[in-house]
Amino acid sequence: MADSSSPKPTAGSNTPNDTGFIPGDDTFTKWRNIFTILTGQMSAEGRQQYLDAKDIRDEAADCRRCENHRDYLLKYSPVIRFLQDNIKQLGGDISNHNVYCRRCPQRQAGGFDPDFGIKICANQVRTQSHLEDTIAHEMIHAYDHLRFKVDWHTNMRHAACAEIRASSLSGECRWATEFFTRGQWKLTQQHQECVRRRAALSVSARPLCRDEKHARQIVDEVWDSCFRDTRPFDEIYR
Incomplete structure (x- = not known):
């Protein structure tokens, strides 16, 4: 789900703003921004604008990749399955119906909410192994919430x-x-x-x-x- 408060990239513009960031979705503009970052010509604010625009542009693909990895891990990861079983013994349930892949404006990998479930920040998760650690982290929070009344x-x-x-x-x-x-x-x-x-x-x-x-x-x-x-x-x- 797109965040309407985040800045939207403007297609077709090749003029950098005062931070060095160039809005636009075309291939040339993407690589020009990457080159500007790698050569140190883009400010920290511009780099953040670039990352925000990239996250918006790649949101659907990031969430699909996250959901595919999530489903695999819930089915095959020993640590995830072990935590699932222990959470069930405490009367809880963590599975693909309450482990959500979303785009997050914050630079964090995920979060746990007792009423909502687990949110995975699809735009922050690097690999399937990173996602496994993130889900395990949040599932331990779920276990603690049920076991220790945190x-x-x-x-x-x-x-x-x-x-x-x-x-x-x-x-x-x-x-x-x-x-x-x-x-x-x-x-x-x-x-x-x-x-x-x-x-x-x-x-x-x-x-x-x-x-x-x-x-x-x-x-x-x-x-x-x-x-x-x-x-x-x-x-x-x-």
């Missing part, structure tokens, strides 16, 4: 604990992802540092969080018990 809105410690567990157990902090995708090259304590960093980043985006320092403080307060808790898994295996 207060998502007013209890910062609950939210921090949920983010620690989801980042630790989903696979998003595996060594290869950190090393090759995010440029985190430390060889020791890599998993723990990734979990802390990503949990604090998620907590800092919540309305009750004052700033990044406050987010790190909340994560530290619940770290020991929440990082050790691997339910419904026996251990961290991804």
